[in-house]
Amino acid sequence: MSNEIKVLKEGLFKEEDGKAVLLLGHCLVCGTAFFPERPFCSRCGSDQIEQVSVSDGKLYSWTTVIHPSQENKMALPYGMAKVDFPDHKIRITGVSTETDSEKLTRGQDMRVVVAKAYEDEDGKDVVTYMFQPVEEGK
C-alpha cells in the first residue's frame, strides 16, 4: 500500500493535460516571467500578473549535493539543476532527478515531473517538482 500524498507547497506546480507543469507569473506590463508566482512583477512592480505554465526546457547547469544542509529532508546525494524554458524566457532552479552529474549534458532536453521528495513525520509522501532528463524517443 502506498503512502498518502502531500504537496510540498501549493502554487508551485500542477498537473495539466496529464503533464506536470510549473506555475509562473508573467507580467502583462513588461513581459518578465518569474517563479514562483507572486502578486507583483519582480522587475517593474506591476500588479498586472497572469499565470502561465511551463513543462519542457533545456538544461542550463547542474550539480550533485552530497552533504546535508540545515533542514534538508532529501536522501543524499540528490541533484540540483537550472533549466531554461524558452517559451517564457525564464531559467528556473530546482531538484534534478539525476544524481550523477557525469550523465548530464548542457542543453539537453528536460521536463518537469512531480515526484516524491521525502516522507514526512506522519508517513506521508511529500511530492515536489523536479527536473528529469527526457530520454530519446519518449
Place this chain on the structure above:
Amino acid sequence: MREVVIAGVGIHPFGRFPDKDYRDLGREATLMALKDANIPWNDIQVAYVGNVMAEMTKGHQVLQYFGQTGIPIINVENACTSGSVGMWAAMNSIQNGQYDLALVLGVEKAPKGMIANCGYDRWQMYTGTGANPAHFAMQTKETMWEHGLDKSHLAYISILNHRNGVKNPYAMYQKECTAEEVLNSPMVCDPLTLLMLCAPNEGAAAAVIGTKEAVAKYTSKYVTIAALAFLTKTPADSIFPDFSVPIGTDLVNITTRVSALAYETAGIGPDDLSLIEMQDTDSGSQIRDMVQAGLIKPGDVARALADGDIAPTGRIPVNVSGGLLSKGEPLGASSMGQVVELTWQLRGDAGPRQVPGAKAGAGHTLGAAGNSCFIILKN
C-alpha cells in the same frame, strides 16, 4: 560632500575561538582601531555594527562596555555585506554633515558548516535546495563554460589565496596547498571541492572614520575613502534565495553595476587599482567577479591566470590578504576585514604582504538576496 577618511583600523584574527564570546572579538578589534586612530571612545559620535547571527542589540553589547556615552548605535544585518553596509551608512552620515567621527565594526561567530537562515522559504530548505554551495557550484560551472576554464583554474585560485594567507597572521589557514590537495579534497558540490570553498568562522574588524579635518587632529596616517557604492540585485542576478531569472534581458549584473558606480564616483578605474580584495566565497565566484568588475577582460581569463596577473607581483594583485579562502568568512566582519587590509596596504603597513607603492585599493563584497558593496580607498 565632505571627504571621509579612515583614521585607524583594528582586527581580531579570523578563525575559531571556543573560549571567546562575540563581545570579546568585537571589543578587541574596536580597541585596536581606536588606538590605531589615536581617538578615544568618548569622541566617537555614532557607531554602526555589522553582524548576522548574534543576539538582539549586539552592537550595544559590544560597545557600551567602553562607556555608555549615549551616542546612536546602529545594528546592521545585510548578509555578507553587513560590515560594508554599516560603513556605507556611516560614511553617508559624515559626508552629509551629521557627524564628524564614526566607528564601524563587523563581528561574527558563525558555526561550522553550511550557513543557515539565508532567506530561503521552508519548501526550499526541506528539499535541500537551500544549500548555498550548490548554487555556487552551478554558477561556477557557468563561469567555466563562459570563459573556457577547467578545474585547474579553480584550483589555481585556491592555491594562490592560500599561499597569500601564509603571510597573514590574522588568517585562519596559514598553510599553502597544492593543486593535488585542492582537487583531491572532499567534493562538496561538483565542481567545487572543500578547498575551493571558504569556511564560515569567527572574527571581527573595525575602522574609525571621519572628516579629514576632524581626523587630522588625532593622526596624520589616514587614508581616503574615494568611493563606497552599495546596491541590491535586479531580477537578472541569480542569487539565492531567488529560484528564477529572466533570460536575455538588457539588465546588467550587480557586480558590474556596483563597481561601475564606485569607479565613476572615485574617478579611479580598474586599471588604476594597486590591489583588490574580493568576495572569494568560492574559487568560481572570484573568477566571475574579477571579470564582472572589469579587472580581467572576458575571454582573457585563462591567460591572465597563467601569466600571474592576479598574483601579488602581477598586474592587479587580488586577495593578497589570503581572501576568504584562507581567512575564512565571519559574515558580519569579512568586509571590514577587507577595509583593514586595504588601509594597511595604502599606509605601507602590510608587512610581508605589502604591495610596493600601493596607491589605490578596492574591496568587493556580495551577499545573499543580492547585496553588493564596492569600496575604493586611496592614499
